[in-house]
Amino acid sequence: MSTPIGPTDSSLVPRFAGPATFARLPRIDQVERADIAVVGVPFDSGVSYRPGARFGPSAIREASRLLRPYNPGLDVSPFADVQVVDGGDIAVNPFSIGEAVETLDEASSEFVQAGTRLVTLGGDHTIALPLLRSAYRKYGPIALLHFDAHLDTWDTYFGEPYTHGTPFRRAVEEGILDTEALCHVGTRGPLYGKKDLEDDRRFGFGIVTSADVMRKGVDEIADALRRRIGDRPLYVSVDIDVLDPAHAPGTGTPEAGGLTSRELLELLRGLSTCNLVGADVVEVAPAYDHAQITATAASHVAYDLVSVLALNHGG
């Protein structure tokens, strides 16, 4: 097996130079095979409030120029151990949510079936559904950790079943989630009604609120999440609005009272022994960002997710 091709050498090419692939990794056409691919889905036609996440992938990639190859938080050099690539953007129809979901379903499945695990950069949260479908077809029912201010288990919005507020209800309905191992983390903010919580519980979700994280600390929460997940194939979906607006202003439906980026990263690192099979980080809307703080946080989230995938590769 060949040595992985790593990122552009920053002692030769300054970090601010050269194309902004994720972490300055090779493009997928520059390698023979990819163990892990970071792909973008520039799509935001499923949002209910501020649009703009279509520019998320390029913003996260720009911010990822600063990522270096060794992750001390997990003691791993992900790009050295396995072949990680930038898989480019999956282009979808901005005017038809249904067609976009289909296109993404097929494109992601191609990666997954070839044994490439995906960390997907959104785009809005609508994209989690086809990504979960792809994971399900490869791995069977999927455990899900969903970091988000919101539940995203609403039903429809203006008659549309596929929106950024509904992917996980659809996924439960489609039977592709392992309902024993579902949990929201970082939830907060007002809901439409108490029934939102009842529906959500009925689907099998646990809820760890943002205030729970503050009160119990990241270690206790991570322990509980690991126990709930066990060794099931796990998908982690991170809506960047799980962070407080101070840490992630560049998003579409901000809610006060969120996680810090330090809490989020430590929680993700707490999943290092889980059987992660895929992940996304979504809802980065750069028009509302400032000095790349949201995109930087998202790039670190993606980096830690890649690191966890690398740690578990072949395990």
Added chain:
Amino acid sequence: MSTPIGPTDSSLVPRFAGPATFARLPRIDQVERADIAVVGVPFDSGVSYRPGARFGPSAIREASRLLRPYNPGLDVSPFADVQVVDGGDIAVNPFSIGEAVETLDEASSEFVQAGTRLVTLGGDHTIALPLLRSAYRKYGPIALLHFDAHLDTWDTYFGEPYTHGTPFRRAVEEGILDTEALCHVGTRGPLYGKKDLEDDRRFGFGIVTSADVMRKGVDEIADALRRRIGDRPLYVSVDIDVLDPAHAPGTGTPEAGGLTSRELLELLRGLSTCNLVGADVVEVAPAYDHAQITATAASHVAYDLVSVLALNHGG
């Protein structure tokens, strides 16, 4: 006939206080009848690049707090001469362009049929089509002056016939425009191909480029436009990107080399004797604006369009 109800008195309520109706005018439910209504259409699902114009109506209204009741550029007190109101927002489905177009068609027709002339605050340029349909049903074939960096006579985009780049091709196809009296003003920037220009000419459009305005001056241009329009029922559609990005950063598809706000306002004032029957100002995307300069320009555009309508009321 009753005296029109005017804006909130700024000697009693400072301009920064109270609800942000357009120019602090009364709501439509506060008057008995409306000669002219300023309405918002918070919709941007038809855009091809930067979204965000769904927040345009509220941004323009906020900026319009500074509008005062006498327009010295046209020597008219529009709110004193006729009843002008804020007609509120027309809410449309953000997930179905087709349904949105239908809803807007009906809602605007209701105003128009009741004799209320509309100045519509977008929203993206998709909305011009249903607004033109409403005008056509009332007034017959419509002359059109289209202030825009772009032609907006493209065919489809990702298979979608109704987008912000296609309303005027659709309108020509539907036979609702008077093809003797169509003109783009402020056009500039690269196109897909020479055929774009040929198609556009075939539809009957003249083109006054942004550079033409610089070379000939606003008076010569306005004269020519007035001659082309004559006394036909005229609709004026202003895409705020007709302005240079310096004057209108807050828009979705900016092109360098545009008009100044002074040129645009003087051109509109040059239409004071035309038989204006409706107008819009679209594509204000506040997330990209700075210090309200785009919204301020748009509010002045709307104010001058209202003034021209007021001058011609009952004419």
Added chain:
Amino acid sequence: MSTPIGPTDSSLVPRFAGPATFARLPRIDQVERADIAVVGVPFDSGVSYRPGARFGPSAIREASRLLRPYNPGLDVSPFADVQVVDGGDIAVNPFSIGEAVETLDEASSEFVQAGTRLVTLGGDHTIALPLLRSAYRKYGPIALLHFDAHLDTWDTYFGEPYTHGTPFRRAVEEGILDTEALCHVGTRGPLYGKKDLEDDRRFGFGIVTSADVMRKGVDEIADALRRRIGDRPLYVSVDIDVLDPAHAPGTGTPEAGGLTSRELLELLRGLSTCNLVGADVVEVAPAYDHAQITATAASHVAYDLVSVLALNHGG
């Protein structure tokens, strides 16, 4: 008793459409009576550093479009249980602090005497004094929890007794506060001298610093506050600068080292059993905000204050 009229239905009118009343609630002229009114006071002539809070009420209202009707943090649907309305802005003279204080005193008293409890959106902190006067006339001496980086018990500034740094000294001098039950929360940052602390203590105030909140946690702090307050009529005044500048850049006198929005909201929820009779959230200066993060935090503060009021209504 009639069923309360709730907010605009977001399944019919998208959250980004329609007028920006607080939480999209009805205006006061649309209901028969109001149990709770959210009112704005666009006034900032009492500030000592960065002005701009005159635009606070409209910014908070814009940000409040995202508030939904059920508050899971307090398990209450405030808009369903009691009639909550947007009471509009109270317009005051920007050139005379004295007259402004008088006008606000009268206008707020009218609400309070009619049995409507107020959550007031500032405006600068000067406005707390007339609001406390109104509360006192209805309820007698008032317990006060004051969330703020600063003490606001200074004496005069440039000879002016009514400024945003002096309301609580004036209130103590006027005898309208219950000096057994006064506390600052979130205090930090340099002072003019040790005498500031001595004066403040003499007036009866306790101090919970921002660092205390970090060290002890919100639950211990909230318990202590509740014990101090007991069942006295309580007014809660929230200067948004109690938050760290990361969470609230849009304010006039920022101090590093502040609370997180999560701490602030949990502290307020910890007061759910108190006899809250009025509240304000002040010092939101939108010109310094970014992506509405300050206004969003303030809208959540106001929402939780409304929720606490709703929980205690009729108690």
Added chain:
Amino acid sequence: MSTPIGPTDSSLVPRFAGPATFARLPRIDQVERADIAVVGVPFDSGVSYRPGARFGPSAIREASRLLRPYNPGLDVSPFADVQVVDGGDIAVNPFSIGEAVETLDEASSEFVQAGTRLVTLGGDHTIALPLLRSAYRKYGPIALLHFDAHLDTWDTYFGEPYTHGTPFRRAVEEGILDTEALCHVGTRGPLYGKKDLEDDRRFGFGIVTSADVMRKGVDEIADALRRRIGDRPLYVSVDIDVLDPAHAPGTGTPEAGGLTSRELLELLRGLSTCNLVGADVVEVAPAYDHAQITATAASHVAYDLVSVLALNHGG
């Protein structure tokens, strides 16, 4: 007579280093006498809309770091020919407009009586009145060129006679202006009523609108202004909102359709032979500025005004 002390040498101290006096000139306490002083008046209590001009002087000074000592537009080295200094800020009471006006009257008079000509950095336009009074006491009735989007000849606002909208009416009433030689330049935007124009004309003002400048060009306008002014002692007051919001977003009451900075600077240079006795540039509100474009424009305006003063010194 001693050689003037010039600005800090930028070949020794980079322009971004050292204190931000205007153009890096010496402080007044570093010289024996001053022919021309640039002073700041950080005051904005007279504004009717967006406040923030209190931070104008420091913002203009920061932007003035880039000014170099030779002005090719006027072929003059102002800092070499006469002693120009930074006179510091004149501190005034932010809570009493009346007292502020008095303080400024006295402080500016001290300069003027000592033979130091002032270029004053505002602050809001209220400050023009005491500055004109000082000039009058030294030079007799003053000719005035007023570059502004607005007339600033309104009467009172909320009962207050001294505001940023009223200085020139007050000055006419006080008899300190030479009513044969008064002109507004760059006027535009809606007014309260036709009476505004009638009053203004009655006071003796001519009006050169922003559109006039576009139509006639700067040379024809400058010629006419020079003829109107003759050799009378001239005060030039520049409200930065005379510029289009594209060129000056950082101001309090922006109006679309304004001058370009190039037009403004060329118009000022056209006054090089006039008997300029004082000048101001006001209404720079940095919180609304972007990348210092407003402050940069204002610093160039002040620099050209200093240059004109230097050219006429001792003449």
Added chain:
Amino acid sequence: MSTPIGPTDSSLVPRFAGPATFARLPRIDQVERADIAVVGVPFDSGVSYRPGARFGPSAIREASRLLRPYNPGLDVSPFADVQVVDGGDIAVNPFSIGEAVETLDEASSEFVQAGTRLVTLGGDHTIALPLLRSAYRKYGPIALLHFDAHLDTWDTYFGEPYTHGTPFRRAVEEGILDTEALCHVGTRGPLYGKKDLEDDRRFGFGIVTSADVMRKGVDEIADALRRRIGDRPLYVSVDIDVLDPAHAPGTGTPEAGGLTSRELLELLRGLSTCNLVGADVVEVAPAYDHAQITATAASHVAYDLVSVLALNHGG
């Protein structure tokens, strides 16, 4: 000869998707030969004031996503007529100006000697010197049109001969410019002394000030420039600060009173018949940009320069 490979098809991949090569053109490794290459030089160690132009190339490329393939201003489809590519970034040492100049000299020469004409995206203006050297070695003495607020013919700064203020003095000294055909366009703003102008004139430069462009109009200016240049091999260097700060806030040494983007683009189009052999657009500092207006202007400048090169290819 093979048909050129054009940009990504925007009917398949939305403009906001996929890698941000210039105008979405192919990378150089995707074609067999390149007639014209757009290359980036992320370097800003030669600046004297605001740094940040190292991020210019990526910002201009992001903004260039909106460029379409037909240029109606010049009636040319540049990407169809010749092979235009994105040549990537030339990485240089940020800590040694001398080494950076050498590296760039060699790297650009390789392109030029291979017959590929370059449009270079800076980076600061230091880079013009090695680019001119490369052109000289291929074409002999070079005619130069230099669009800039500044002369950039200063001598040294803090002892450093290679800075962004000195490239053209060095180039004259090195004998690589055709001193019969040198002109600055758009010059304005204060200088260090009259000697700056004298030195500059001695080197052979003509000056067309920004005010000249306003007074004479672009056509007269372009005519004069064309006459001065004749059919000499021409290099066009565009410092984006030639634009007014309103049009280009994102730059390092802004000067009020500049060109509009419309004037600049029309001037460049006026050079369509010249024998252009190379060009650059420099000094875009994205940290100071807003909503990409500077980067958008720069991308249009580069596009028109590519178009002129395409028109003259093989001529």
Added chain:
Amino acid sequence: MSTPIGPTDSSLVPRFAGPATFARLPRIDQVERADIAVVGVPFDSGVSYRPGARFGPSAIREASRLLRPYNPGLDVSPFADVQVVDGGDIAVNPFSIGEAVETLDEASSEFVQAGTRLVTLGGDHTIALPLLRSAYRKYGPIALLHFDAHLDTWDTYFGEPYTHGTPFRRAVEEGILDTEALCHVGTRGPLYGKKDLEDDRRFGFGIVTSADVMRKGVDEIADALRRRIGDRPLYVSVDIDVLDPAHAPGTGTPEAGGLTSRELLELLRGLSTCNLVGADVVEVAPAYDHAQITATAASHVAYDLVSVLALNHGG
């Protein structure tokens, strides 16, 4: 011994008026001797990513206008107890890192040898090396607490030994640090490789990560740091990027997951009994700041460092 001259009296001169010396303290030429001087070093030629820290000193000084004279967190009035001054900027060559380091070495030594302790406002982290050299020459081997996201013990970058990533390796090599008492605090983010950690440990550094601070709390960390330091002469170097990007967006190499400003300030206050001999706060890059939040945090850091110095003066 004379009474120290304190800051400008804010009851006479509003905080927004007058020159922006640090905390409005006297300039060094206004006092006879200085116990503590706050000096600026506007230099950023040693950065590897986003430049701009050259504007840090003036930005921190502007933000320091709000600092008041009594520090309740440490119960000290630093400006009353000892003479604190603003020492102005130390101007250095922006084009030669080596010369800049020499200049700063000499200039700082002059202060230190005269018994003036320095709190230096950067500028980039390169400047810590000459500042440590000066301290070493006065006090012998120096204990170092280094608050930073990064280790800054890298070797060279593009061949350059003096950069913002290498000062502490150089200092160890030069033998000027006390290798028994070195610690990084707030470290996080990816590294180049595990060897980075090994080298760092070999140099004698301890590491307290940002996550350690969250898990253990500031008091436990501060205790451990104090024990490590003992009564050795201590230098504290604060790279503002030790804060999370939410708290310090205005910096050059942001890393998610950082400290809050509250944690940082409390940690610094925990050092009140240490024998602090010098300190810096570096890497504030204002072009990326928003509403001064980074500069405000830095000004509070500098104020607390001055306070600790004042507490230990003469000890």
